[in-house]
Amino acid sequence: xxxEAYAGEEMVLNMGPQHPSTHGVxxxxxxxxxxxxxxxxxxxxxxxxxxxxxxxxxxxxGVIPFCxxxxxxxxxxxxxxxxxxxxxLMGLEVNERVxxxxxxxxxxxxxxxxxxxxxxxxxxxxxxxxxLHCFREREKVLDLFEWLCGARLLxxxxxxxxxxxxxxxxxxxxxREFMTQFEPVIAEMDKLLSYNKIFLERTADVxxxxxxxxxxxxxxxxxxxxxxxxxxxxxxEPYCGYETYEFEVPVGxxxxxxxxxxxxxxxxxxREMEQSLGLIRQALDRxxxxxxxxxxxxxxxxxxxxxYDRTETPRGELGYYLVSDGGLIPFRVKVKSPCxxxxxxxxxxxKGGMVADIIAIIGSIDIVMGEIDR
Amino acid sequence: MKRYFKDIxxxxxxxxQGMKITGLHLFTRSCTLQYPSVKWELPERSRMRLxxxxxxxxxxxxxxxxxxxxxxxxxxxxxxxxxPPIFAADGTPIKLRVTQFDIDMSLCCYCNLCTYPCPxxxxxxxxxxxFAVQAKQDFLYRFAKDEPQAPPKPAPSPRPAGxx
Numbered sequence: 001x002x003x004e005a006y007a008g009e010e011m012v013l014n015m016g017p018q019h020p021s022t023h024g025v026x027x028x029x030x031x032x033x034x035x036x037x038x039x040x041x042x043x044x045x046x047x048x049x050x051x052x053x054x055x056x057x058x059x060x061x062g063v064i065p066f067c068x069x070x071x072x073x074x075x076x077x078x079x080x081x082x083x084x085x086x087x088x089l090m091g092l093e094v095n096e097r098v099x100x101x102x103x104x105x106x107x108x109x110x111x112x113x114x115x116x117x118x119x120x121x122x123x124x125x126x127x128x129x130x131x132l133h134c135f136r137e138r139e140k141v142l143d144l145f146e147w148l149c150g151a152r153l154l155x156x157x158x159x160x161x162x163x164x165x166x167x168x169x170x171x172x173x174x175x176r177e178f179m180t181q182f183e184p185v186i187a188e189m190d191k192l193l194s195y196n197k198i199f200l201e202r203t204a205d206v207x208x209x210x211x212x213x214x215x216x217x218x219x220x221x222x223x224x225x226x227x228x229x230x231x232x233x234x235x236x237e238p239y240c241g242y243e244t245y246e247f248e249v250p251v252g253x254x255x256x257x258x259x260x261x262x263x264x265x266x267x268x269x270x271r272e273m274e275q276s277l278g279l280i281r282q283a284l285d286r287x288x289x290x291x292x293x294x295x296x297x298x299x300x301x302x303x304x305x306x307x308y309d310r311t312e313t314p315r316g317e318l319g320y321y322l323v324s325d326g327g328l329i330p331f332r333v334k335v336k337s338p339c340x341x342x343x344x345x346x347x348x349x350x351k352g353g354m355v356a357d358i359i360a361i362i363g364s365i366d367i368v369m370g371e372i373d374r
Numbered sequence: 375m376k377r378y379f380k381d382i383x384x385x386x387x388x389x390x391q392g393m394k395i396t397g398l399h400l401f402t403r404s405c406t407l408q409y410p411s412v413k414w415e416l417p418e419r420s421r422m423r424l425x426x427x428x429x430x431x432x433x434x435x436x437x438x439x440x441x442x443x444x445x446x447x448x449x450x451x452x453x454x455x456x457x458p459p460i461f462a463a464d465g466t467p468i469k470l471r472v473t474q475f476d477i478d479m480s481l482c483c484y485c486n487l488c489t490y491p492c493p494x495x496x497x498x499x500x501x502x503x504x505f506a507v508q509a510k511q512d513f514l515y516r517f518a519k520d521e522p523q524a525p526p527k528p529a530p531s532p533r534p535a536g537x538x
Contacts, residue, residue, distance in 0.1 A: 062442035065485035129396050136405055150419035150499065156485045164486070165419065192392045197385040 010038065015358065017046045023120065023362065024369025026343075032355060040350045040358065042343055044372050051374040055333035060086050060300035061160055063333065068154040070335065071371040073116055075154050076109035076145075077313035078371075083158040084239055085309035085320040089302040090160070097290030098162050099241045104283040105148070105157060106240075107276040108175070111182075112141040113314035114222075114269045114276075121266060121363035122193050125202050130193045137185055140178050147171065161295040172284055179277055186273055194267060203266060204257035207349050207361035214260070217345040220338045221316025222272060223365050226252040226265030233312035245282050247275045262364035269366070272314075301328055315339055315366060335374055339367040420501035421486050424477050426517040430462040430496035433470035437488035437497050445481035446488060449474035451522060462494040473522040479505070480513035 016027040025046035031039040051070060055063045067082045068075035080102055087094065119134030142152045149157045149165050157164050193199055209219065214227040224231055232249040234242040250271035252264030304326040310319035316338025323332040342365045350358055407414065416422070433450035450470040460468045489497050507513055 058442050061487065062440070065442055065483050065487070068485075069483075129392065139405075146420060147417045148419070150417070150421035150486065151484065154484070156487065164490075168417075168419070188395055192395050196388045196392060197381065198389070201381075201385075 009033065013355070017043075023367055026362075026367070026369055026372075028346075028358065028362075030355065030358065035354050035356075037350055037353055037355060037358060040347045042346055044340075044343070044369070047369045047373040049370075049374065052333055052335065055330055057329065059328045060302075060330060063330065064159065065154065065156050068156060069370065070337075070374055071313065071315065071318075071339075071368045072153060073368055074109050074113040074314045076105045076157060077113075077311065078318065079156065079158040080106055080240075081309065081311040081313070081318045081320050083160050084311060085307055085322050086160045086300065086302065088309050089305060089307045089322055089324055090297070090300070092161050092295060092297070094161060094295050095290045096241070096288040097166075098292050098295070100283050100287050101163050101167065101292065102158060102240050103242065103245070104175075104280055104287075105145075105155075105163075107279045107283070108141055108144065110276045110314045111273050112138045112145075114273050115141075117314070117363075117366040118189070118193075118266065118269055121366075122199070124359050124363040125199060127193060127196070127199060130189065133185065133188070133192065137182055140182075144171070144175060144178065147174075159296055160300050161297050163292050166292045172287070175280065175284060179280060183274075183277065186270060189270060194270060200256050200263060202356075202360055203262035203364065205261060206353065206357045207262045207364060208258050209260040209265075209345065209349055211260070213345065213348060217348070218341045219316070219345060220341065221312070221314070222268045223265055223316065223342050225250060226268045226364075227260035228252050228254070228264075233310060233317055237310070239309075239311060245279050247279050250275065262360050265364045265366075299328070301326070310336070313338065315368065315371070316342070318371075337371045337374065339365075339369075340372045343367055343372060416501040416503065418501065420503070421484050421499040422503040423500050423505050424479065424482060424488075424515070425498055425500050426475055426477070427463075427496040427498075428472060428475060428517045428519055430464075430494045431472050431475060431517075432462055432466055432468050432494055433472040434493060436491040436493070440487045440491050442485060442487060443481050443483050445478040445483075447474060447476040447478075448472065449522075462496070464494055466494055471520045471523070472518050473520050475517040477515045477517070478513060479515060480510055 011032050013030040013032050014027060015030055017025040027043040027046065029041040029043060030037050049069070051066055054066050064079045064082060067079045071078050115134040115138040119131040119138070122130035145155060146152045147168055148171060149155050209223065209227050211227050211229060214224050214229065219227070220231070228251050230249045230251045234247075235249055250268050252259055252268055254260070254264060256263050302324040304324060306321070306323040308319060308321045310317050317336070318338055319336035321332070321334040321336070322330055325331040346361065346365070350361055353361070433448065435448055435450070438446045438448050450472050453469055453471050462468055484499070486499055489499055
């Protein structure tokens with residue numbers, strides 16, 4: 001019994017909740033045999049903020065700031081999903097300008113989110129320089145957002161029936177300026193990190209999620225596409241007029257090592273940023289005239305009904321299940337989080353690897369604890 | 375054996391390629407800012423400290439209802455009809471005396487939902503961001519200037535014991 005624990009056979013190692021590479025407060029209980037991980041048990045709940053209970057006590061527009069705080073790295077996309085769900089519940093149609101602005105902001109936010117994910121991933125692996133490069137670029141996106149709506153991280157921008165602010169004068173030119181200088185940075189990342197031999201050795205043969213595993217665990221977003229399945233809600237179930245934009249869905253190709261490795265997931269994000277740039281360019285080109293406050297209802301009071309709506313956030317499929325009892329306050333708000341499902345896959349892919357590989361896997365699935373615990 | 379040396383060579387070569395990019399950055403302009411001596415110019419929409427121009431406040435309480443974290447506390451009382459009429463800056467007659475308008479900035483989530491419904495636009499978020507304080511209670515901003523004049527309402531009589 002106890003004596004065996006001292007025998008050096010197997011050791012329980014607690015990683016986290018304050019480990020810098022766990023992207024928040026995730027505790028991993030590792031059962032290690034020397035350097036080999038025999039079992040991983042993720043413990044969640046350290047960042048539980050009662051989002052769903054809060055949402056049952058405030059009116060519909062008041063939930064939006066709380067949505068922003070779920071996935072605080074991509075809050076534009078989080079509030080977009082909620083706003084779309086409430087609009088669906090009310091049967092509200094928004095005008096073209098609002099739709100285009102939402103696409104524009106969602107894609108800018110996707111770039112910012114992927115930059116953070118790539119930057120911190122590189123830092124987890126042990127390469128510090130790409131982190132600084134990514135954060136420098138991300139800062140420019142955040143500056144654009146601050147100019148747009150006044151906040152850098154928690155925007156409260158997508159409202160029910162519209163957006164909070166129209167774009168300020170000169171925003172379009174500034175965004176184009178950002179895009180022209182950002183495009184070479186993606187190519188720079190290839191040289192700096194993607195094809196770096198040390199980085200390849202650490203990621204290319206590690207944390208392989210096979211197609212079957214990904215589908216059976218409901219993995220979504222770049223993690224699913226890293227396994228070679230071209231599933232993107234922007235293509236499959238278009239919202240906000242995504243069907244009218246031209247873009248590709250990048251999938252993992254297994255160029256280095258087997259398909260579905262950490263490197264594939266990482267590289268899908270890099271190529272998604274390129275696609276996002278294309279989407280932003282198209283959105284800027286077409287930006288129709290209109291009043292962004294035109295369809296904002298004075299009082300949000302949906303009829304007694306329920307709705308499930310899902311959108312593609314940078315981390316995958318984010319679903320909102322809303323139940324209305326005809327009052328001013330939602331009866332129930334349930335969130336389907338993309339990070340939660342992918343975290344459930346962690347024990348399956350991390351078993352048998354090294355302790356250092358756990359870091360590489362967690363970084364590559366890009367989880368945000370705020371969204372898992374809500 | 376051959377692969378072993380090839381790996382070493384590739385590692386060094388790719389690292390050198392990265393070093394080249396890093397090295398070139400020696401000749402670019404710095405993008406950091408020496409903060410306390412130099413400061414960012416924030417855009418006018420920046421959502422930082424809340425400010426209420428109490429002279430224009432009509433005491434409608436819409437901000438209190440809009441706040442998702444309930445950090446605005448407001449008490450109003452009716453103005454006497456004999457008192458001279460006063461108006462907000464945009465001409466709205468002020469019929470209520472705001473005797474308490476407190477914002478607990480430590481609870482504020484900076485969502486800006488309170489400023490939109492304000493009919494006289496007296497509640498705004500300012501781009502001022504340096505407002506750290508030593509004690510938490512200093513975050514309670516008291517904007518109201520008027521003292522309550524009406525006699526306080528009599529307290530509700532306590533329920534008799536055993537009553538439902």
